[in-house]
Amino acid sequence: MKLLNAVLFALTLPSGLQADELRILTSFPSGMTAAFKELWDEHFPRTEIRFLNKNTISAVEEVQRGNLRGFDLFWASSPEAFVLLDRSDHFAPMGACGADGPASVEGFAISSVGWARRTESELFMPAEWNDLLLPIYRDQIAMARPARSGTTHLLVEQILQMRGWDAGWSYLLQLSSNLSTLTARSHGVPSGLLKDRFDIGLMIDFLALSQGEALQFRYGRPTMIFAAQIGILNGGGNGPAACDFVRLLLSRDGQMTLTDPRISRTPIDPDVRHEVAARIPQNITTGLQLAWLDYDAETSADRFWAVNTLFDLMITDVLNDRRSLWRRYSDLQGQTSDEAMSHVRRLLSTVPVSETQAIRISRGAEPGLRPEVQPLAGSFERDIVGLWRREVAVQLRDADAILTQLEQDAAR
Template sequence: MLPSIEKILQTLIFAFFFLTSPLHAEELRILTSFPPALTNVYAAFFEKDKDNVSLQVLNKNTIAAIDEVMRGNERKFDIFWSSSPEAFEILRRNNAFADKDICGSSVANSVEPFALSSVGWARRQDSDVFMPANWNDLLKPYYRGKIAMARPARSGSTHLIVENLLLNRGWDDGWAYLLEMSANLSTLTARSFGVPDGLLNKRFDIGLTIDFLSQAHGENLQFRYGNPLMLVPAQIGILQTGENTQNACAFLQQVLSKQGQRALLFKQISRIPYDESIREEFSATLPTNINNALKLTWLEYDAGVTSDRYWAVNVLFDLMITETLNERRGLWRRYHTLKETISSVELNMVKQLLTEVVVTEDGASVASGMTKMGLRSTALASLGADERDIVQEWRSRVAAQLQEADRALLIIEKRTAQ
């Protein structure tokens, strides 16, 4: 199969970095899902202190970055840097990180949390659309065609949103919520960065996102955390197969230093520092509900559970929502139209069909375990034979569900038209 244009461009950009680096400089190679707005700040700090070291930073979406490491880390990245807890759990399970004490027993571990994040939704500051007060508000017909989010298969931060709902509400109720909310979706963006960009460009009114992507545009966007609040640590780790351990340790220590933690509060970054003393120092600048949550025991994000079903959750979202969004929105529109005039057992059955996940929680974990390393691209062409069979079976179940809902709606519509 021919490589995608995106992969070719990434390779050319990375090669350009290497070819244009000073010949005398050592290279520290960083693989990250973070945007340049964050990485450039730390690169500038580091290169100022280490003028003989050249940082080469490559940005990839989370799944592509994991895949880069798991295929052998052929380009010898020294550091992996991401907000995705599943990425670190999967890489940790596959012994991708250096020994815990690689930097010395009295220094930082090879993998460390450096920032905290949580998820919610944003709107433009000048928007006339009412700001949702809670997750359930997003289900109201008022928001039909007004909401956007990214695909979790293309965005680690959106995967956090999906799993936040699944962990808090449970597998069945979490998927029921997501499937009902699909009635109000305007679009699914290709990357998480597309959500704040789309809000700013007035492509839609409400965007499901993670705090830092919205708060980096705080002068134009208003962000609200979803409750219950689940704070997730973003992490940085030194890879076992990297070639510049000494400078990797120095970079990790800089990110964890007081200077590095304070830098998280820069406007273009807008992250919550992991260092408690820095949070206390700048508590007046942190969101009120984050300050309140930090005083309590916040809900833990179970990366063990979410990593076990990582592949399946992304595939299920694409099969049940991404691929069928237009059809599903049409069925929901017909359902809501009928609900305004009648109430019946048959209509309740339609809602059940439209909100029922096609795989059990255990079945999702088993299916993920059958795939290579628990993750793969959701594109059918890139799957192995067993994975294709799983996807085709699930796709058939989704199609049967929607066809049954359509038939049930037709019967009710004909009866009410008489």
Template sequence: MTYPMWTAGKWLTKSLTLAALCIGVIGAPLQADQLRVLTSMPPSFYQPFVTAFGELFPDIEVAMLNKNTNASVDELLRGNERQFDVFWSSSPEAFELLHQNGHLAVSETSGAPAVNSFAYSALGWTQKRASPVSKTADWEALLAADKTGTIAMARPSRSGSTHMMLERTLQVRGWQEGWAYLLELAGNLSTITARSFTVLDGVANGRFEIGLTIDFLAHARAEEDLTFVYGTPVMVTSARIGILTGGNAPAAARQFVDFVVSDAGQRLLMTPDIARTPHSASIRAEATAPYHQVLEDALTLNWLEYDAALASERYWAVNALFDAFVFEVFETRREAWRRLRVLEAQHDAPTVEMNDIQRLLTSLPIGEDDVGNEGRATNGNAFATLSDRQEASLQVWRGASRDILHEADVLLRVLERRAARDVVRD
């Protein structure tokens, strides 16, 4: 099926109607002609699609609910009681989790999950164009001393795109080296926010200089003087949309998904208010914005495919480890890094003790093979209700985190007392 293009003017004429449609309707009794879509996308992304779809199918009422990826997966794993028909997200591992647990519809023709890729995305960070902090595309540069206190990121257990950033780091660098990078990055963080959008808000209003994010969120806010830096090497992932089991409008769901991946839907992605790179190669060929070419080049050189299945197996475990070793002890860990940097600045080269502290602060004493069962156990349960095994693992991880930070603190105190005595003697 082909679809006409839609103008910005038409989107604006329906904005008030759409707002009324999207507020409060999810809690209302289900109507036979109502399509329910659960998405982590912001309204600025999905509203043009809903408006354009409504022009084509005026008899189908589309009700949207915006919810972060992890909370969405949690609700769907608990049974999809609100009978959502479509799930729409940038997180490929979320669809793997839903597929493993039978929550994705199956195509009648192919027998495969009824899921389509609709766009490409990549990770990096946003800054103000006039930011005094130097811009670089090197992930390692984020660990430099001049970045201390300038960086913000969302909590991975509340943000699908940030969870994907963690997984990308672990898959590219390896489990231990990846965690070492993340634990050192924590020393340069200004804050950990509750949602991805809050990271961009903070950069826009000057709360912090660098915000770790996904490309399209920053591109869509270019008018706020935000620019996006693709971390190199650029690693591309495909965003997806899928039809759920337990919905009430499977035919309408298929029509909606078909529209999103149609030429007209793919062209909507390239409008400035959405600013995403289409999955369709023929439509990407029409793109003119510079960032489209960045992803096009990366697709030809995508040397490491993102393993969404692996990410889904340890979905809960990776988030829980980040919480135990970073989020729940954020101030303590960040202060330990600050104290170490002060001591390092007093010496021409790090001492043996300083190297020991560095190793402690970048250590995650949990092996990759130790988290598989905990990750898979989550697939059959709601994230909010931990199994006994998960709860036990979480307590062990929290204890290991506290022990490491305590050991680092003891060594830091020894060096700080020594440095104070040296100052007195001088």
């Protein structure tokens, strides 16, 4: 009977997946996965562990398409990714690991976002978010596209949640005037800093802290703290091993591994945090004590598609044009009509979509993640993207026309 049960279980595994293998889909870099592979091999040497690294949005899409490759665990920093997968019932049911086992989704580390620079850089380190708008940072700042990076989407959402929808987008659109580049992935930001491609990089804390003394990191204030999570997936082939990995991750050994210099993450276990208090960033410690702001992952999930789409349409796709318009605007300061300049500023810093519209449209978008219109995308997404692109183009065209007239007047 035991042999028969083993055969039946093996037959239920996705093609090519063995019962003694654990598969983890993650957005985390190789330094982190390597450290946990070492820890896993020490405790469970008979079960092979395999990691597939994908950016968060691609990973979510893979699971939403049915988890055809049979991943057992989804492991990422983005809270909204877990909300989206939970809403579509992609996580194992409550009690999957037994009455005394971990939940199907567990937080394991604490993080926040901010900016970094090279330690030897002579450029003034920004003290707060508004400093990033100063002229001294022109062509000096980089960030990843939120449509390609779950942690950058989280950073954009933090700004929107702290400042409100309209004021948050106004800030991001003004920030575009100082952007040097938008990287394809979040890991490209610390890499670009180390290669001296730009001087300031917007990112999640552990990407900078894991670079040792090469990068100096500063948290944005107020500090909005969130928990990175791990979830046991439906459709995996090795549920017991998945439960074992989550137990290991939450154990003292697992939490201490997070403090490995290759990882530099803040453990979620308060006892372990107390034990390694000297290594925990002060802003995180203070933020936990004061609880300044809670990150609203539900709201972020509600408007996920719209935020990614709007960022690309308003910033990524027109970055050169928008930067040029902002610089022409800056060059005309004090030389011409205040009323006309105010009009230009409104055109360059206004999002053409309300928060209510963004939520309503995001709920209608399928699968609700990427801004690009794929060949099989429905007319709903194509029509919305086309409408928003035209509205952005009108704003930029009108700003250009006013600036051209003001430049001509100033030259007379």
